[in-house]
Amino acid sequence: MHRLTGDHLGMEIKGFVDLSLVDWDGKLTSVIFLPRCNFRCPYCHNYTLVLCPGKEKTIPFERVESYLTSKRDWLDGVCITGGEPTLHSDLPELCSRIKNIGLPVKLDTNGTNPQMVEGLIEERIVDYIAADIKAPLTAHKYSRAIGVDSENALREVKETIGVLLASRVDYEFRTTVVPTLHGEEDIEEISRDIKGCKKYVLQRFDVSVGKKTLDPAFSELKPFADDEIVSFLEAARKYVPTTRIR
Ligand code: SF4
Numbered sequence: 001m002h003r004l005t006g007d008h009l010g011m012e013i014k015g016f017v018d019l020s021l022v023d024w025d026g027k028l029t030s031v032i033f034l035p036r037c038n039f040r041c042p043y044c045h046n047y048t049l050v051l052c053p054g055k056e057k058t059i060p061f062e063r064v065e066s067y068l069t070s071k072r073d074w075l076d077g078v079c080i081t082g083g084e085p086t087l088h089s090d091l092p093e094l095c096s097r098i099k100n101i102g103l104p105v106k107l108d109t110n111g112t113n114p115q116m117v118e119g120l121i122e123e124r125i126v127d128y129i130a131a132d133i134k135a136p137l138t139a140h141k142y143s144r145a146i147g148v149d150s151e152n153a154l155r156e157v158k159e160t161i162g163v164l165l166a167s168r169v170d171y172e173f174r175t176t177v178v179p180t181l182h183g184e185e186d187i188e189e190i191s192r193d194i195k196g197c198k199k200y201v202l203q204r205f206d207v208s209v210g211k212k213t214l215d216p217a218f219s220e221l222k223p224f225a226d227d228e229i230v231s232f233l234e235a236a237r238k239y240v241p242t243t244r245i246r
Contacts, residue, residue, distance in 0.1 A: 011090055014049055014056040016064055018071075020079070024106045024128065025246075027076035030068060034091070037084040039110055040147030041134065042215035043178045043205055049083045050214065061097070068101050077104035077127065086113035095125040106130065110146075111160035112153050121169045129171040131160055135181065136189035145181050147214070161194060172199040174246070177232055179205070179221045187232045191239040200240040202232055 015033030017023075023031050033046070035053030044050060068078060078098050085091050086109050095105050104127040109117060111131045120126040135145035137158060142150035164171045173194050177187065187202065194200060206223045213219045224232075229245060236243035 011061040011094055012088065013059040013061060013064060014053055014083075016059050016067075018067060023079040023081070024077055028074070029077045029079050029106070030064075030071070030075060031079045031081060032064065032094070034080065034082045034085045034088050036087050037082060037110070038087065038112055038148070039084070039134075039153070040214060041145060042147050042213065043176065043181070043218045044214040045211045046081075046083065047212075047214035053083070061094070065097060065101065068098065068103060072102050075103055077106055079106045079108065081108040084110050084112065086116045091116065092120060092123065092125060095120060096123075099125050104128070108132075109160070110134070110153075111157040114156055114159035114163050117160055118163045118167075121163070121167050127170060129164060129169060131157075131164060131171065131173055133157065133161070133173050133175050133190050133194065135175075136186050137193050141186065145178075165194075165197060170198070172201050173197055174201040174203055176203040176205050177224060177229070178218070179224055180218075182232075184231050184235045188235040188238060191236040191243065195239040197240060198242075200236060200243040201246050202229070202236060202243065203246045204229060 012035060013032055014035040017031040020029050020031050023029050033049060035049045037050040048055060080094065085107060098105050105125065106128040107126050108130045117129060135141040137154055139150050139154060142154050146153060175190055191200060204223060207213065207219050207221065233243060233245055
């Protein structure tokens with residue numbers, strides 16, 4: 001994979017991966033990274049984009065657009081991630097421009113901008129949405145998982161859950177399961193809150209690949225063992241039978 005870097009000419013793109021097999025199940029995609037986030041999840045791997053986005057050079061959209069246009073017959077789509085992409089008021093324009101190239105769009109979001117998510121769906125400029133559910137939907141647990149006060153976030157995330165459950169767009173809810181933050185009962189509680197959803201994915205938190213985390217203490221955590229992950233899967237499947245592990 002190759003990262004482009006360049007000067008700012010338009011949209012605030014802070015990272016671009018030209019080829020990825022892991023960001024949209026079964027699809028060959030490019031990935032666009034947008035900076036900043038309203039959360040401070042202690043296990044965040046993209047914390048440079050969150051804490052000091054000014055350190056990364058802005059990549060001109062024209063360069064990204066030119067690459068995507070030249071590869072549109074080879075790519076299955078484009079993932080927009082971050083940071084939190086919905087903090088950017090020009091996200092709908094970015095989605096439209098990608099759709100105009102002829103490529104499907106996937107959005108990763110922490111679920112705190114239900115209005116924008118709803119607008120993207122209504123405008124048909126997004127094809128797939130992956131929405132994070134960071135913890136059971138209670139103030140204490142959510143705050144602990146996102147590293148900031150969760151009062152507003154909880155209301156917004158619940159609204160986004162409602163938007164997606166009622167929509168016809170393809171989507172998934174996903175939880176990164178993190179030692180010290182999640183137990184079997186938490187996963188069961190989350191799955192109860194999203195009962196009836198199309199797809200729920202449990203993502204393993206794994207620092208074995210040497211990635212650093214926003215809170216350095218999380219880089220030292222031992223990942224969950226396979227049997228623990230299986231017990232989470234069984235707990236989630238009580239309410240969302242199609243839950244899978246990624
Ligand atoms: S992991 Fe948390 S802090 Fe990091 S980008 Fe995602 S929502 Fe933001």
